[in-house]
Amino acid sequence: MTTTVAATRRRRGRVVARNTALGWAFLLPNFAGFTLLTLVPVGLLFYYAFTEWNVFGGATWTGLDNFEQLVGDKSFWTALGNTVYYAAFHIPLTLVVSLGLALLLNRKLRGVAFFRTVAFFPYITSIVAIAQIWNMLLSPGFGPVNEVLRFIGVANPPGWTSSADWSMPAVIVVSTWRDMGYYMLLFLAGLQTIPKQLHEAAMVDGASAWDRFRAVTLPGLRPTTFFVTVLLTINSFKVFDIILVMTDGGPGQSTLVLSQYIFQKGFEENQFGYASAVSIVLFALCFVVTVIQFIVNKRGSQ
Amino acid sequence: MKRSLAAVTALVLALTGCSSGDDADESGPISLSLAGWSLATTPEFQKLADGFKTAHPDIAVELKEYDAKNYDTQMIADLAAGKAPDVYVQKNLKNFYTYQDGKQLLDVSDVAAKLGSEVGGLSGYQVDGKTWAIPYRADSWVLFYNKALFDKAGVKHPDGSWTWTEYAATAKELTTKLKAKGDKALGTYQHTWQSTAQGPALAQTAGASLDSGDFGFLKPYYETALDLQAAGAQVGLGDATTNSLTYQAQFGKQSTGMLIMGSWYIATLLSQQGTGDADTFEWGIAPMPQLTKATTGTSAKPVTFGDPTGLGINPKISERKIQAAKDFLAYAAGPDAAKALAGIGATPADTASAADTIFALKGVPTDELSKFTFTNHDTKPENPVSKNTAPLQNILNDLHTAVLSGSKPIDAAITEAQDRAKNEVLK
Numbered sequence: 001m002t003t004t005v006a007a008t009r010r011r012r013g014r015v016v017a018r019n020t021a022l023g024w025a026f027l028l029p030n031f032a033g034f035t036l037l038t039l040v041p042v043g044l045l046f047y048y049a050f051t052e053w054n055v056f057g058g059a060t061w062t063g064l065d066n067f068e069q070l071v072g073d074k075s076f077w078t079a080l081g082n083t084v085y086y087a088a089f090h091i092p093l094t095l096v097v098s099l100g101l102a103l104l105l106n107r108k109l110r111g112v113a114f115f116r117t118v119a120f121f122p123y124i125t126s127i128v129a130i131a132q133i134w135n136m137l138l139s140p141g142f143g144p145v146n147e148v149l150r151f152i153g154v155a156n157p158p159g160w161t162s163s164a165d166w167s168m169p170a171v172i173v174v175s176t177w178r179d180m181g182y183y184m185l186l187f188l189a190g191l192q193t194i195p196k197q198l199h200e201a202a203m204v205d206g207a208s209a210w211d212r213f214r215a216v217t218l219p220g221l222r223p224t225t226f227f228v229t230v231l232l233t234i235n236s237f238k239v240f241d242i243i244l245v246m247t248d249g250g251p252g253q254s255t256l257v258l259s260q261y262i263f264q265k266g267f268e269e270n271q272f273g274y275a276s277a278v279s280i281v282l283f284a285l286c287f288v289v290t291v292i293q294f295i296v297n298k299r300g301s302q
Numbered sequence: 303m304k305r306s307l308a309a310v311t312a313l314v315l316a317l318t319g320c321s322s323g324d325d326a327d328e329s330g331p332i333s334l335s336l337a338g339w340s341l342a343t344t345p346e347f348q349k350l351a352d353g354f355k356t357a358h359p360d361i362a363v364e365l366k367e368y369d370a371k372n373y374d375t376q377m378i379a380d381l382a383a384g385k386a387p388d389v390y391v392q393k394n395l396k397n398f399y400t401y402q403d404g405k406q407l408l409d410v411s412d413v414a415a416k417l418g419s420e421v422g423g424l425s426g427y428q429v430d431g432k433t434w435a436i437p438y439r440a441d442s443w444v445l446f447y448n449k450a451l452f453d454k455a456g457v458k459h460p461d462g463s464w465t466w467t468e469y470a471a472t473a474k475e476l477t478t479k480l481k482a483k484g485d486k487a488l489g490t491y492q493h494t495w496q497s498t499a500q501g502p503a504l505a506q507t508a509g510a511s512l513d514s515g516d517f518g519f520l521k522p523y524y525e526t527a528l529d530l531q532a533a534g535a536q537v538g539l540g541d542a543t544t545n546s547l548t549y550q551a552q553f554g555k556q557s558t559g560m561l562i563m564g565s566w567y568i569a570t571l572l573s574q575q576g577t578g579d580a581d582t583f584e585w586g587i588a589p590m591p592q593l594t595k596a597t598t599g600t601s602a603k604p605v606t607f608g609d610p611t612g613l614g615i616n617p618k619i620s621e622r623k624i625q626a627a628k629d630f631l632a633y634a635a636g637p638d639a640a641k642a643l644a645g646i647g648a649t650p651a652d653t654a655s656a657a658d659t660i661f662a663l664k665g666v667p668t669d670e671l672s673k674f675t676f677t678n679h680d681t682k683p684e685n686p687v688s689k690n691t692a693p694l695q696n697i698l699n700d701l702h703t704a705v706l707s708g709s710k711p712i713d714a715a716i717t718e719a720q721d722r723a724k725n726e727v728l729k
Binding site (some may be wrong): 253 | 376404539545708
């Protein structure tokens with residue numbers, strides 16, 4: 001009796017060990033790449049943030065100097081302000097637009113696959129091409145957008161990417177247009193999980209379309225909405241490519257965002273220590289906001 | 303610890319970059335790798351490689367292409383990763399400090415010692431009594447003008463006597479008169495770069511310096527540029543950036559009567575007129591407009607600006623290639639390369655050996671003023687060698703886009719740039 005128990009336990013132990021090894025084996029290719037290309041550099045970042053390093057040779061430990069410099073650095077605060085400005089408009093705008101698109105394209109419609117593809121297209125188009133085309137469309141003097149505005153009677157249409165006041169709105173609009181297809185896809189997937197019976201029951205009870213949206217669709221989409229919000233938040237705070245190719249932070253510093261400031265300090269001025277310190281601030285910002293979202297979501301679902 | 307961290311970072315940089323491996327074989331024929339950019343439109347690198355090959359048939363020179371706009375960023379990453387070519391170009395002086403201070407250049411004082419005094423721009427590469435790079439080209443900014451458009455409008459050609467006032471007046475006159483003839487070309491084109499306004503300002507204003515943190519010297523130059531934009535004699539900065547205008551197309555396709563640009567454009571224009579990328583028309587070069595009358599006229603030396611372009615040796619080069627690399631540098635700065643470069647319209651560091659060659663080329667203007675402009679100039683560096691130059695130029699680039707886009711008045715922008723310089727750089 002005792003021997004069989006021991007044997008079973010041993011056999012089970014062997015199975016567990018084998019399964020663990022198998023699991024690790026499946027994880028390994030991805031995890032090795034992740035460790036080498038992401039985890040190690042990110043870990044190093046926390047060291048470099050406390051040093052002065054010009055990429056060549058060794059870094060010199062400078063303690064908290066970089067962070068002291070950060071507090072008094074006006075350009076850093078401008079970049080932080082612009083990043084928050086961008087996120088504050090880009091997150092809600094993209095959320096609403098992509099949800100709207102998803103609802104619109106979640107019905108039985110002739111050619112719905114075509115329209116879904118069209119909405120997704122901006123997301124898979126090269127960012128450089130997008131920037132080039134939108135910059136031409138928004139060109140202050142001869143761009144089609146301003147031609148239309150002038151035609152309908154706007155005497156002084158905005159300068160868009162060539163004006164300090166309008167460059168950020170222009171970037172926000174273009175990046176919403178670019179991102180909406182991707183988040184629409186996530187919402188579409190979420191919509192499939194809401195049972196049809198709930199809608200039918202609500203209809204029998206005489207609920208209007210708006211009531212059904214508020215009482216059935218929105219609560220049903222809650223996990224998706226949360227996921228999309230978290231993704232959008234992180235992506236908005238670390239926005240880089242679209243700014244770099246559309247305005248390069250200009251005119252002046254009107255669209256300078258944190259990740260571009262990091263690029264400028266690091267790769268253009270070779271102050272990698274200082275750039276790392278700014279990166280940590282960006283990391284902390286994303287982290288804190290995401291944690292808050294998790295807490296709020298948890299409270300809401302209780 | 304520090305060393306291993308640097309090694310890991312270098313490894314990561316190497317893994318993320320995608321360059322071909324360096325040849326580690328210690329025998330066989332010597333092959334030097336040489337950095338270059340926009341190889342299709344910049345034939346000089348191939349010229350140098352071919353010319354050197356003629357003199358040294360046993361040494362091959364292979365070109366490695368970089369992006370012209372992000373050259374320094376890519377090169378720094380490659381150097382840190384140990385993947386950079388054996389010989390690489392100092393595209394301008396803005397980043398020379400970074401390379402030299404970062405110990406990424408081999409001491410080439412012995413090559414410099416053998417060069418003649420006619421090689422210009424060498425002093426820019428000397429630090430602590432040693433020379434770290436060898437100039438092979440020394441460009442200066444000049445005024446290009448389209449003779450055909452001037453004649454069409456019936457406007458008098460530049461005569462070398464211009465200050466910025468005459469330049470602006472002519473640009474406006476040209477625009478108006480061309481319009482009357484039904485030609486849409488504008489009077490002048492100053493490209494989107496900060497150099498077009500800040501380069502001449504720094505060179506021509508007495509006592510102006512970046513390190514002083516006093517940028518008041520920029521004001522008259524921006525007033526001229528804004529005036530030209532407002533008068534419609536020059537494409538506005540916003541229109542130029544949003545439509546990705548290139549100065550090559552603006553001048554080459556005759557959309558502008560004048561162009562302020564470095565002398566490297568002579569080579570590009572010649573080659574593009576040959577291939578049909580640019581229209582065929584008569585053009586000429588005149589000295590940069592001056593700040594005061596004192597430096598105008600063909601009896602004076604017009605003040606302009608430009609950084610030399612030099613070659614440096616990557617210290618990671620294998621021992622057996624060092625001599626070949628030094629020979630290559632000496633060749634590139636010498637009279638043979640000067641003639642070869644002049645043969646494609648480039649301005650070599652040794653201009654004395656080159657003037658005859660360049661003006662014998664088909665398509666190069668042969669008028670007296672063009673010849674005078676090519677050989678007579680007091681060329682100040684655009685980027686004085688200092689550790690503050692790169693960050694200060696970034697601040698001044700923000701000023702440039704803010705002012706020319708009309709987002710900020712020039713006085714406020716100068717005050718802001720000075721505050722930022724004090725706050726961020728000159729601490």
